[in-house]
Amino acid sequence: MAGPQGEIEELIALMARLPGLGPRSARRAVLQMLRKRAALMAPLAKMMAQVAENARECEICGNISVGGCCEICAAPGRATGEICVVEDVADLWAMERGGAFKGRYHVLGGVLSALDAVGPEELGIPRLLARIEAEGVGEVILALNATVEGQTTAHYIAETLEGRGVRITSLAQGVPIGGELDYLDDGTISAALRARRAF
Amino acid sequence: MAGPQGEIEELIALMARLPGLGPRSARRAVLQMLRKRAALMAPLAKMMAQVAENARECEICGNISVGGCCEICAAPGRATGEICVVEDVADLWAMERGGAFKGRYHVLGGVLSALDAVGPEELGIPRLLARIEAEGVGEVILALNATVEGQTTAHYIAETLEGRGVRITSLAQGVPIGGELDYLDDGTISAALRARRAF
Numbered sequence: 297m298a299g300p301q302g303e304i305e306e307l308i309a310l311m312a313r314l315p316g317l318g319p320r321s322a323r324r325a326v327l328q329m330l331r332k333r334a335a336l337m338a339p340l341a342k343m344m345a346q347v348a349e350n351a352r353e354c355e356i357c358g359n360i361s362v363g364g365c366c367e368i369c370a371a372p373g374r375a376t377g378e379i380c381v382v383e384d385v386a387d388l389w390a391m392e393r394g395g396a397f398k399g400r401y402h403v404l405g406g407v408l409s410a411l412d413a414v415g416p417e418e419l420g421i422p423r424l425l426a427r428i429e430a431e432g433v434g435e436v437i438l439a440l441n442a443t444v445e446g447q448t449t450a451h452y453i454a455e456t457l458e459g460r461g462v463r464i465t466s467l468a469q470g471v472p473i474g475g476e477l478d479y480l481d482d483g484t485i486s487a488a489l490r491a492r493r494a495f
Numbered sequence: 496m497a498g499p500q501g502e503i504e505e506l507i508a509l510m511a512r513l514p515g516l517g518p519r520s521a522r523r524a525v526l527q528m529l530r531k532r533a534a535l536m537a538p539l540a541k542m543m544a545q546v547a548e549n550a551r552e553c554e555i556c557g558n559i560s561v562g563g564c565c566e567i568c569a570a571p572g573r574a575t576g577e578i579c580v581v582e583d584v585a586d587l588w589a590m591e592r593g594g595a596f597k598g599r600y601h602v603l604g605g606v607l608s609a610l611d612a613v614g615p616e617e618l619g620i621p622r623l624l625a626r627i628e629a630e631g632v633g634e635v636i637l638a639l640n641a642t643v644e645g646q647t648t649a650h651y652i653a654e655t656l657e658g659r660g661v662r663i664t665s666l667a668q669g670v671p672i673g674g675e676l677d678y679l680d681d682g683t684i685s686a687a688l689r690a691r692r693a694f
Contacts, residue, residue, distance in 0.1 A: 303561040307546050310539045314524040317515065325513040326546075327585050330559050333547050340509045341543035344528070347506050348536040351529055360529050362502040386526050 304330070356427070358403030358420060360385050368392075368400060375399040379427065380437040381453060383407055383446060391439060399437075402427065407445040408452055419449070421456065428462055435463040442469065503529070555626070557602030557619060559584050567591075567599060574598045578626065579636040580652060582606055582645060590638060598636075601626070606644040607651055618648070620655065627661055634662040641668065 304326065312322035329337040347362055354366030361367055368374060378399030382388050388401050404419040406412075416422065427433065436457060440446035454464050470488035471480065503525065510521035528536040546561055553565030560566055567573060577598030581587050587600050603618040605611075615621065626632065635656060639645035653663050669687035670679060 302566075303542060303546050304550070304559070307539075307542045310535070310542055313535055315527050316520040316523055321515040323588070324515055324585075328514050329543070329547070330550055330584070333550060336509070336512055337543060337547040340506075341540050341547050343502060343506045343509055344536060344540035345544065347502050347525075348528070348532050348540050351503070351532060360503070367501075385529065386523070389522065389526075 357401045358385075358405055359388055359401060373398075376431045377434045378437065379424070379431075379433050379435075380439050381424070381450075382439050383441055383449075387439065387441070397437075399435075400431075404440075404449065407440070407443075407449040409445060416452070416456070421453065424453070425456070425460075428457070428460065433462060435465060438464065438466040440466075556600045557584075557604055558587055558600060572597075575630045576633045577636065578623070578630075578632050578634075579638050580623070580649075581638050582640055582648075586638065586640070596636075598634075599630075603639075603648065606639070606642075606648040608644060615651070615655070620652065623652075624655070624659075627656070627659065632661060634664060637663065637665040639665075 308319070308322045308326050311317055311325055312319045314322075317325065329340070350362045351360050352362075353360055354369055356369045357366055359366040359368060375398050378397075379402050380391060380397055380399060381402045381404065382391060383404050383406065385403055388403055391397050391401070402420070402424045404421075406414050406419060408414055408416070408419065424436075428436070436453070438450040438453060440450045450466060457464055468491065469484070470491055471477065471484065477485065507518070507521045507525050510516055510524055511518045513521075516524065528539070549561045550559050551561075552559055553568055555568045556565055558565040558567060574597050577596075578601050579590060579596055579598060580601045580603065581590060582603050582605065584602055587602055590596050590600075601619070601623045603620075605613050605618060607613055607615070607618065623635075627635070635652070637649040637652060639649045649665060656663055667690065668683070669690055670676070670683065676684065
């Protein structure tokens with residue numbers, strides 16, 4: 297016998313599989329839920345089941361949302377002329393938090409990787425090409441992570457789109473807002489210097 | 496519009512109420528669940544609903560468990576002559592992980608606090624007294640936290656039990672196993688010195 301039993305133990309084991317939670321913090325989270333069974337645990341379980349049941353990947357952009365169509369693709373106010381290409385739904389959420397982008401998205405769901413056998417098909421790149429034709433897209437913004445894989449994927453997409461009359465852009469690189477030079481890595485400082493602009 | 500929408504957003508808000516998770520880590524956890532809807536999210540939601548529905552406080556000891564009676568009170572192999580008094584179910588789990596205690600528990604569910612209007616009634620101390628009579632308890636181990644409130648509660652229980660012919664003990668204080676003196680606080684070192692024993 298070692299601490300919690302049966303179903304409570306199974307619940308802790310499942311919670312511990314979430315990122316950022318280990319066995320110890322999963323135990324604390326479950327204890328807190330047990331203390332607030334009606335106010336927290338029951339509504340959380342219900343909402344989780346509901347989302348697990350109803351969440352779908354949007355057939356157009358790859359965003360995950362609950363119920364019929366993705367809110368962004370369905371929004372009449374969003375510009376159709378611009379597509380922002382992101383690796384992941386997390387990146388889409390991050391872009392939306394910024395609130396500056398008013399167009400539509402294309403979620404790759406990963407990056408090109410020979411090792412993991414992820415090719416253009418898996419990332420929905422043919423679907424992106426079809427959208428560019430169908431929606432009359434004028435600009436594709438490559439908002440991929442500044443990693444080797446992200447940039448390789450960005451270059452592949454840029455090459456594929458060449459000669460289609462589409463403007464291809466990528467996010468600016470430089471000093472983050474509120475960032476202190478002393479704490480920035482050398483690569484970022486070099487990139488910010490290369491991309492310097494008139495004051 | 497700012498990131499995830501509707502039910503996904505509500506789920507993130509609920510997850511963020513768990514200890515150790517903030518809005519940011521709750522978002523990461525929900526994203527991971529969305530990626531593993533069938534393998535992780537659905538079973539987690541189901542187990543959570545099941546525990547929320549079936550978890551009960553044991554009427555005898557105050558432990559929380561799923562299904563009829565608490566496993567510890569129901570176990571025929573546990574000694575009835577010893578009761579270990581703990582503040583919280585978390586402390587009971589910690590004691591059980593140690594695996595050294597073979598008796599039964601009494602979970603107070605808190606500590607005495609004039610400010611929060613927590614008196615002996617709220618902590619089930621009359622119930623503890625009744626058990627001591629009924630179960631023929633010979634020893635009460637006060638495994639309360641080494642905080643001011645914990646120790647005040649321990650002293651209150653010890654005084655209440657005086658003259659009932661019950662041995663009252665508390666956990667030893669000293670250097671933790673594997674602990675280095677250099678990293679221990681002064682209070683612990685003083686306590687360990689006062690309680691020194693023949694080598």
